[in-house]
Amino acid sequence: MPVMEYIEAIRTAMKDEMERDNRVFVMGEDVGLKGGVFGTTKGLQQQFGEMRSLDTPLAESAIAGVAIGAAMAGMRPVAEMQYSDFMFPATNQIISEAAKIRYRSNNDWDCPVVIRAPIGGGVFGGLYHSQCPESVFFGTPGLKIVAPSTAYDAKGLLLSAIRDPDPVLFFENKKCYRLISDEVPEGDYTVPIGKSKVMREGDDITIIGYSMPLHFAMQAAEELSREEGIEAHILDLRTLQPLDREGILEAVSRTGKVLIVHEDNKTGGVGAEVAAIISEELLYDLDAPIRRLCGPDVPAMPINPPGEKHFLLNKDKLKAAMLELARF
Amino acid sequence: MTHTGSVKNVSRHAALGLSDERAVHMYEKMQLTRKFDERAQLLQRAGKVNFHISGITQEPSQVAMAFAMNLENDWFLPYYRDYGFVLSVGMTVKELMLSLFAKAEDPNSAGRQMPGHFGSKRLRIVTGSSPVTTQVPHAVGFALAAKMRGEQSVSLVSFGEGSSNQGDFHEGCNFAGVMKLPVIFVCQNNGYAISIPFAKQSAGRIADRAIGYGFPGIRVDGNDPLEVYRVFAEAHKRALAGEGPTLIEIMTYRVTPHSTSDNDLAYRTKEEVDHHKALDAIPAFRAYLTELGLWSDEKEAELQARIRKEIDEATQYGENAPFQPVEDAFRYVYADSAPEGEGR
Numbered sequence: 325m326p327v328m329e330y331i332e333a334i335r336t337a338m339k340d341e342m343e344r345d346n347r348v349f350v351m352g353e354d355v356g357l358k359g360g361v362f363g364t365t366k367g368l369q370q371q372f373g374e375m376r377s378l379d380t381p382l383a384e385s386a387i388a389g390v391a392i393g394a395a396m397a398g399m400r401p402v403a404e405m406q407y408s409d410f411m412f413p414a415t416n417q418i419i420s421e422a423a424k425i426r427y428r429s430n431n432d433w434d435c436p437v438v439i440r441a442p443i444g445g446g447v448f449g450g451l452y453h454s455q456c457p458e459s460v461f462f463g464t465p466g467l468k469i470v471a472p473s474t475a476y477d478a479k480g481l482l483l484s485a486i487r488d489p490d491p492v493l494f495f496e497n498k499k500c501y502r503l504i505s506d507e508v509p510e511g512d513y514t515v516p517i518g519k520s521k522v523m524r525e526g527d528d529i530t531i532i533g534y535s536m537p538l539h540f541a542m543q544a545a546e547e548l549s550r551e552e553g554i555e556a557h558i559l560d561l562r563t564l565q566p567l568d569r570e571g572i573l574e575a576v577s578r579t580g581k582v583l584i585v586h587e588d589n590k591t592g593g594v595g596a597e598v599a600a601i602i603s604e605e606l607l608y609d610l611d612a613p614i615r616r617l618c619g620p621d622v623p624a625m626p627i628n629p630p631g632e633k634h635f636l637l638n639k640d641k642l643k644a645a646m647l648e649l650a651r652f
Numbered sequence: 653m654t655h656t657g658s659v660k661n662v663s664r665h666a667a668l669g670l671s672d673e674r675a676v677h678m679y680e681k682m683q684l685t686r687k688f689d690e691r692a693q694l695l696q697r698a699g700k701v702n703f704h705i706s707g708i709t710q711e712p713s714q715v716a717m718a719f720a721m722n723l724e725n726d727w728f729l730p731y732y733r734d735y736g737f738v739l740s741v742g743m744t745v746k747e748l749m750l751s752l753f754a755k756a757e758d759p760n761s762a763g764r765q766m767p768g769h770f771g772s773k774r775l776r777i778v779t780g781s782s783p784v785t786t787q788v789p790h791a792v793g794f795a796l797a798a799k800m801r802g803e804q805s806v807s808l809v810s811f812g813e814g815s816s817n818q819g820d821f822h823e824g825c826n827f828a829g830v831m832k833l834p835v836i837f838v839c840q841n842n843g844y845a846i847s848i849p850f851a852k853q854s855a856g857r858i859a860d861r862a863i864g865y866g867f868p869g870i871r872v873d874g875n876d877p878l879e880v881y882r883v884f885a886e887a888h889k890r891a892l893a894g895e896g897p898t899l900i901e902i903m904t905y906r907v908t909p910h911s912t913s914d915n916d917l918a919y920r921t922k923e924e925v926d927h928h929k930a931l932d933a934i935p936a937f938r939a940y941l942t943e944l945g946l947w948s949d950e951k952e953a954e955l956q957a958r959i960r961k962e963i964d965e966a967t968q969y970g971e972n973a974p975f976q977p978v979e980d981a982f983r984y985v986y987a988d989s990a991p992e993g994e995g996r
Contacts, residue, residue: 349800375799375800376800380827381823381826381827381830383819383823383826383827385789385819385820385823386789386792386820386823386824386826386827388789389786389788389789389790389792389793389820389823389824390789390790390792390793390796390824390827391793392789392790392793393778393789393790393791393792393793393794393795393796393797394793394794394796394797394800395793396778396779396790396793396794397727397793397794397797397798398797399797399800401793413819416783416786416820417786417789417820420781420783420786421781421786421790424781425779426984426985426986426987427764427984427985428761428764428765428769428771428779428781429760429761429771429773429779430761430762430764430976430983430984431983431984431987432759432771432772432773432779433771433773433778433779434987465985466985466986468986489986489987490986490987
C-alpha cells in the first residue's frame with residue numbers, strides 16, 4: 325500500500341471523486357490556477373477545467389452560500405475556506421441555511437455540501453491563521469463534522485463527506501498536511517461518518533481526542549510503555565458530530581481512566597460533551613476523575629514562538645498528563 | 653415593421669407579447685392574492701392564526717415578474733411577502749392556508765416555519781429562511797449549477813430594500829457578475845424596513861449598485877405591472893443569452909404594518925399610508941382591461957365569487973387539517989434512510 329502525505333490524501337479524494345462523478349466540483353479562494361494556498365487542490369484545474377476547480381471572489385459567505393445553492397440544485401460542491409479562521413462570515417450560511425434546509429422543508433430539499441477548512445496551529449500563523457473553530461459549529465443539529473488525524477482517514481472521510489446527503493464540515497489539520505504520512509489504499513474506499521477508531525490498544529488509561537494532538541498522544545504512549553510499562557488505549561473520534569457514543573463508552577470501559585484532548589480551547593469544546601456522555605453513562609465505572617487537556621481559554625495563539633509553544637499541546641504535555649492519570 | 657390592412661391600436665400587453673388571456677389571468681392572480689392576504693389578516697385578528705406578514709400593494713408587480721418567467725426551467729427564490737409571485741407560479745390558496753395555520757400538509761414546511769417562508773421543489777421554489785438575504789447567494793448557486801450543466805435556466809431571487817444592505821446581497825451580486833450568471837436580482841423597495849424608512853437605509857438608489865458589479869440595474873414603477881413585466885422579460889432574455897445578471901428595483905409601498913405584530917402608526921402617518929393606498933395598481937389594471945373590453949362588472953362579480961369560494965374552502969380546510977405530530981420533531985434532521993457514506 326502506498327504511503328501518502330495527509331494533504332495528498334485529501335487531494336486524491338477530490339480528484340478521484342471528480343473523475344467518478346461529474347457533479348462534484350471544488351470552489352474557493354485560490355483553489356484553481358494556484359491550486360490552493362497550501363496546494364491542496366493542485367492540478368485539479370489543469371485536469372478538470374476552470375468551472376470544476378473554481379476560483380471565487382474573496383467572500384466567504386458567498387463561497388458557502390453559492391455552494392449551498394449549487395448543492396440544492398443537485399451538484400456536489402466542495403467549498404474551501406482558506407483558513408477556518410476566515411469561515412466566520414459564512415457561519416450564518418452554514419448554521420441558518422445548510423444545517424436547516426432539510427428540516428425546514430420537511431425533507432423536500434436537501435443540501436449535500438462539503439465545506440473544507442484547515443484548522444490548527446503550529447505554523448506561526450498567529451491569532452488568525454491557527455484557530456480551531458469546531459466548538460462554534462458543534463452542537464448544531466443538521467451538520468455533520470469530521471476531523472481526520474491520518475491520511476487514510478482523510479481520504480476515506482472526504483469521500484464519505486462528498487457522498488453524504490447532508491452538509492459536512494471537513495476540518496483538516498494544516499499541521500498534519502505534510503507532517504503526517506501513512507498508508508492509503510489506491511482507489512475507492514470510505515471511512516464511515518460517525519465511527520471512531522481505536523488507534524492503539526492498552527489497559528491502563530484511555531485517551532480520547534481528534535486531529536493533530538492524537539499524534540502527540542501516540543508518541544507519549546510509546547514512551548510510557550517503554551519507560552513505565554503504562555499501556556494507553558487511544559481513541560480517535562474522527563467524527564465530531566454525530567459523536568460515536570458506543571465507541572467512546574467502550575474505550576472508557578476498557579480502562580476506567582480517561583483523558584480527553586483537543587487543540588480547541590477547553591471551555592465549551594467537544595471534550596466537554598464527551599465528558600458529559602461518560603458522566604451520564606459510566607460515572608460509577610470510573611477509577612479517576614475525567615481529565616481534559618486542551619488549548620487554554622485565551623482568544624487564540626500568538627505568533628511569537630514561545631507563546632505559540634505555550635498554547636499548543638505537544639508530546640511532553642501529553643506524557644505528563646497521561647502519567648498523572650495512570651498514577652491516580 | 654409596417655402593417656397593411658386595418659389599422660388597429662395594439663394594446664400595451666399585446667405589444668409585450670402577452671395574450672389577452674394572459675393579461676386577464678394576471679389580473680385574476682392579483683385579486684386572488686389580495687383577497688388571500690386580507691383573509692389572512694382577518695384570521696390573525698380573529699385569533700385563528702398566530703402570525704401573518706402581508707404583501708398588500710406589492711402583488712401587481714409580483715404577479716408581473718412571475719408571468720415573465722419560465723415555470724418549467726427557472727428557479728425561484730422569493731422572499732416573505734411574495735404571495736403574488738408564488739400564487740402565480742403554481743402554489744394554491746389551499747397550500748398557503750395550510751402554511752398560515754401551520755399544518756402538517758403545508759408543502760412549504762409541514763407547519764414548521766412561519767407563513768411566508770416558501771419552498772416547493774415541485775414548483776421550483778427554493779426553501780427560504782428568516783435571516784434576510786441568505787437566499788441571494790443560493791440563487792447564484794442555482795445559476796452556477798445551470799451554467800455547469802448547460803441548462804437554459806434563470807434564477808430569480810427577491811428581497812427587500814432593507815435586506816439589500818446585507819453582505820450576502822453584495823457578495824451574491826459580485827459573484828454572479830464575475831461569472832456572468834443567469835440571475836435576476838429583485839429588490840422590492842416598499843419604502844420601509846420594519847420602521848426604518850428608505851432614506852435611513854440607503855443614501856443612494858439600490859438599482860445603481862449594479863453598476864459596481866458590472867451589470868445593468870433598472871428601477872421600475874411597481875404600480876405599472878406591464879412595465880414590470882417588460883423589464884423582467886428583458887432581463888430573462890439577457891440571462892438566457894449569456895449576458896449575465898440584472899438587478900431590478902421595484903418601487904412600491906408597504907401599506908400594511910410590517911407584520912401583524914407591528915404598529916406602523918408609531919413611525920408614519922395615516923395620511924402617508926392613505927396617499928399610497930390611492931395609488932393601488934389593482935383597480936388601475938382593472939380599468940385598463942375594462943377599457944379594452946377584456947373585463948366587465950359581470951366578470952368581476954363572477955371572479956370575486958369564485959375567489960371567495962376558493963378562500964372559504966381553503967380556510968376551512970387549513971383550519972381543520974391536523975398539525976404535524978410532535979413525535980415527528982426528530983424527522984429530517986438528516987436523511988434518515990440513506991446509509992452514511994452511501995449518498996447516492
